[in-house]
Amino acid sequence: MITATLRHFALSELSHHELVDNLAAVWLDDIRDLFGYPLTVTCAARTVEENAALPGSAPTSLHLVGRAFDLRWIEDAAHRWAFVEAVYLASGERSVELEFVPFGENRHIHVALAGDGHASTLIFSEV
Numbered sequence: 001m002i003t004a005t006l007r008h009f010a011l012s013e014l015s016h017h018e019l020v021d022n023l024a025a026v027w028l029d030d031i032r033d034l035f036g037y038p039l040t041v042t043c044a045a046r047t048v049e050e051n052a053a054l055p056g057s058a059p060t061s062l063h064l065v066g067r068a069f070d071l072r073w074i075e076d077a078a079h080r081w082a083f084v085e086a087v088y089l090a091s092g093e094r095s096v097e098l099e100f101v102p103f104g105e106n107r108h109i110h111v112a113l114a115g116d117g118h119a120s121t122l123i124f125s126e127v
């Protein structure tokens with residue numbers, strides 16, 4: 001549950017915001033602040049049923065615990081780089097998942113705050 005006051009996102013922009021992890025929401029807000037351009041969240045938290053119905057979604061998806069966010073694809077290459085920098089700077093020593101789905105109808109950027117003990121990952125995916 002989000003208890004912090006976010007600077008850049010209304011709760012209505014985050015699907016199932018009641019399931020979103022507070023630290024992950026603050027982390028996303030920090031990324032947005034450092035990025036300096038608007039970010040559109042197309043999916044935040046998911047229920048088990050919603051997750052199972054999505055092609056390519058993992059049963060261990062961090063969307064299920066409110067720590068993952070799907071963002072509208074960033075068209076501008078320089079802005080994409082600024083986004084990667086913002087993720088890096090906002091994350092510090094915390095582990096992240098960063099996934100680019102650059103093609104197709106489902107193109108988007110997935111970013112998640114992973115738990116302790118996970119290595120950070122950079123993935124390129126088709127779905």
Ligand SMILES: [Zn+2]
Nearest residue numbers: 068069070110
């Ligand atoms: Zn995702």
